[in-house]
Amino acid sequence: xxxxxxxxxxxxxxxxxxxxxxxxxxxxxxxxxxxxxxxxxxxxxxxxxxxxxxxxxxxxxxxxxxxxxxxxxxxxxxxxxxxxxxxxxxxxxxxxxxxxxxxxxxxxxxxxxxxxxxxxxxxxxxxxxxxxxxxxxxxxxxxxxxxxxxxxxxxxxxxxxxxxxxxxxxxxxxxxxxxxxxxxxxxxxxxxxxxxxxxxxxxxxxxxxxxxxxxxxxxxxxxxxxxxxxxxxxxxxxxxxxxxxxxxxxxxxxxxxxxxxxxxxxxxxxxxxxxxxxxxxxxxxxxxxxxxxxxxxxxxxxxxxxx
Numbered sequence: 226x227x228x229x230x231x232x233x234x235x236x237x238x239x240x241x242x243x244x245x246x247x248x249x250x251x252x253x254x255x256x257x258x259x260x261x262x263x264x265x266x267x268x269x270x271x272x273x274x275x276x277x278x279x280x281x282x283x284x285x286x287x288x289x290x291x292x293x294x295x296x297x298x299x300x301x302x303x304x305x306x307x308x309x310x311x312x313x314x315x316x317x318x319x320x321x322x323x324x325x326x327x328x329x330x331x332x333x334x335x336x337x338x339x340x341x342x343x344x345x346x347x348x349x350x351x352x353x354x355x356x357x358x359x360x361x362x363x364x365x366x367x368x369x370x371x372x373x374x375x376x377x378x379x380x381x382x383x384x385x386x387x388x389x390x391x392x393x394x395x396x397x398x399x400x401x402x403x404x405x406x407x408x409x410x411x412x413x414x415x416x417x418x419x420x421x422x423x424x425x426x427x428x429x430x431x432x433x434x435x436x437x438x439x440x441x442x443x444x445x446x447x448x449x450x451x452x453x454x455x456x457x458x459x460x461x462x463x464x465x466x467x468x469x470x471x472x473x474x475x476x477x478x479x480x481x482x483x484x485x486x487x488x489x490x491x492x493x494x495x496x497x498x499x500x501x502x503x504x505x506x507x508x509x510x511x512x513x514x515x516x517x518x519x520x521x522x523x524x525x526x527x528x529x530x531x532x
Contacts, residue, residue, distance in 0.1 A: 295364035315344035324449030390488035
């Protein structure tokens with residue numbers, strides 16, 4: 226199996242169509258199909274399921290896609306990785322930031338890297354914790370800033386900060402109330418939350434069960450921006466980390482610290498044990514931790530530092 230065949234396979238998976246992939250790759254469709262058939266014969270498994278609307282990856286195909294993306298990324302970085310790293314870090318690094326802090330960290334991180342390591346090309350993606358974890362475990366990103374990294378056995382991690390959760394809502398539903406709110410006082414307020422597979426939802430529900438509190442989740446959304454929109458429109462309240470609404474006051478959104486009990490989680494910088502960081506990756510990791518420390522010190526990032 227050749228790198229070219231892996232590129233062909235990744236493009237088919239990305240587009241969901243052999244015809245579209247053939248056009249993008251500038252290769253005849255029969256030739257592209259022949260390459261896939263050769264790969265399936267070599268591996269002894271079916272990689273694609275063909276149907277009227279295109280193709281779908283089999284379980285084995287998904288497994289190959291995860292490996293292929295990692296292999297191709299490593300090949301792309303090969304020249305940078307073998308150069309003398311004693312002078313200056315260089316090359317591409319990919320980082321995933323959870324949505325609750327991405328808006329706060331992204332610009333300062335780009336600025337700091339431009340000063341310290343101008344030859345490092347940083348690519349940033351965002352998502353909720355489940356997506357961030359999946360990306361780093363599939364080796365589609367080099368680094369991720371995500372919660373509960375210490376629970377994942379294949380990851381190395383450095384705890385970065387502890388963030389506290391608040392109840393967010395428009396001012397008028399709070400009826401002028403401010404300050405902390407007891408978890409039990411959330412009561413039957415309508416909530417927006419991610420689905421039950423997400424770490425954030427699990428954390429909230431564990432707290433509710435431990436204190437015999439019911440939750441009135443009316444909307445399930447797995448997108449931080451849609452979360453914010455639902456709260457801004459007054460449809461529901463949201464239990465989220467304080468940094469999820471860094472511009473809460475400007476939007477007319479009130480943040481009330483949850484107490485009795487308070488809810489906290491630790492955010493960590495994580496990478497795969499078997500996917501060591503390049504000098505460029507180490508430069509990004511150091512810059513990210515330094516940016517976090519600086520933003521906590523000036524109050525931009527509302528979090529508690531960890532030893």
